[in-house]
Amino acid sequence: MLAVFAPVHSLAGSQSVLEPASAQAREIAWLSWALLAAGAIIFAIVIGTAIFGLWRGRTGDDRTLSARASRNLVLFGGVVIPAGILLSFVAVSALVGRNVSAGAVGALTIEVAGKLWWWEVRYLDHAGNHVATTANEIHVPAGEPVRFLLRSEGVIHSFWVPNLQGKTDLIPGRTNTSWFRADEPGIYRGQCAEFCGLQHTHMAFFVIVEPPAQFAGWLKRQSRPAKEPQTPGATRGRRVFLAACAECHTIRGTPASARKGPDLTHLASRRTIAAGTLTNSRGNLAGWVADPAGIKPGALMPSMPLPPHDLHALLEYLESLD
């Protein structure tokens, strides 16, 4: 079933811990390399010592160490040095952890809520009012700190954008925070990193890092209500939407204001649908509306068996919502 829909590989951004694009991710990448290097050196010493012991056994060399030397070998090689190495790992990890979690004053604040199985993304102004709501696509300004308030209802998810920051869990009943400052414009793929049910795999999102002026323009457009339909088809499509979809979705500027599903006010401006599962094209949208469970089994959205002319009108309306 899935094979007939265009997947999102064509626009997939980078998703790699080893290509850091923020100061926070660079610290994490540095720590990974440092631990790998230290581990490799210790591995080489241990294996080298074992091979040396085997080789000595085979050659029948039965010279033994003095009791004192044996004791020191066990004491330092087996206790003092490993304990020192492990404690320094702990100290360095704690230091990196403190650096990557230290927040910034005056940062742009974005609320991210984990849903089954998608992400609700709401932008706050400095007074704490919601100014725009979108889904599965997070635009941020390059070079500026961004703070995330992470929430969930029901089950635990984990917010992870490997190029930009480490994982932070979204835990029901509490608000966790994360933040990063992305270096420069780019597209990065994020992924839920905590098993949360049947469609955990298809709970992705994209972080679009833009020059600050471009970001400001995007946020301004996102905070506006939806466009009025400009064609008879789109006008009809809005009627279909209000009758069939308004129970779960919001389109600001219309009576539809439910929050069970994603806010669709500017759906056409997004690159993907179904939480990064499909590119946002007319064909994919038609397939998704007609049979969400065929694409994401277990998805909470019911299938919408609309007559063809209603479906076409609905698609025409949804595609006009840029």
Ligand code: CUA
């Ligand atoms: Cu949400 Cu895994």
